[in-house]
Amino acid sequence: MKNLQHKNEREIINENRVKCIEVCKKEFGDFFTGGLLYDSFSEKYAKNLCLPDQKTTKVSFLNSLQKHDICINTLGLHNSTGWKFAEYIAASRAIISEPLVYQSPNLVEGNNYLSFIDSDSLILGIEKLKKSKSQMMLNNYHYYNNFVRPDSLIMNSLFLALDNP
DSSP: OHHHHHHHHHHHHHHHHHHHHHHHHHHHGGGOOOOBOOSHHHHHHOGGGBOOGGGSSHHHHHHHHHTOSEEEEOBOGGGOBOHHHHHHHHTTOEEEESOOSSOOTTOOBTTTBEEOSSHHHHHHHHHHHHHHHHHHHHHHHHHIIIIISHHHHHHHHHHHHHHOO
16 A cells, blocks of 8 residues: 555656646757656656656756756655755756755744745746746855855754754
8 A cells, every 4th residue: 555655656646747848848949958867767757858768867966057047846756855955056057946844943934945836836936036036045155154055064963953952
């Protein structure tokens, strides 16, 4: 039963990602970078959206990240926030994301990321960020330096531990 639930959850995640990629490719053409990892689902349902292996490496991801000011985040299994979200924060990018289920302290919707719930709100959010991405990028620069950067993370943890003996 649990395996069936996970399979269904993965299918919903993949279907949502396919919709996001399709609408962004249609709306933004070559200005959009994205696609699917090649697997049995993507081969069967969206082969045209599969990325070649050389485009799915960590180095390729980081190089692509440097070329884009606006990044899209979709949730993973069990509504997890993928590690890409932290990479976007670290790179001081403007972020549009499916609504986050798990919150981090001081990470504020509208301030550090915009939420979308469907393809229409995704496109509207991207259009909004195209006009006002600089403030969110600055907010995420400060968020990274104050809360995520390893030395800040350790310092904040120590302060928290010392305040709560």
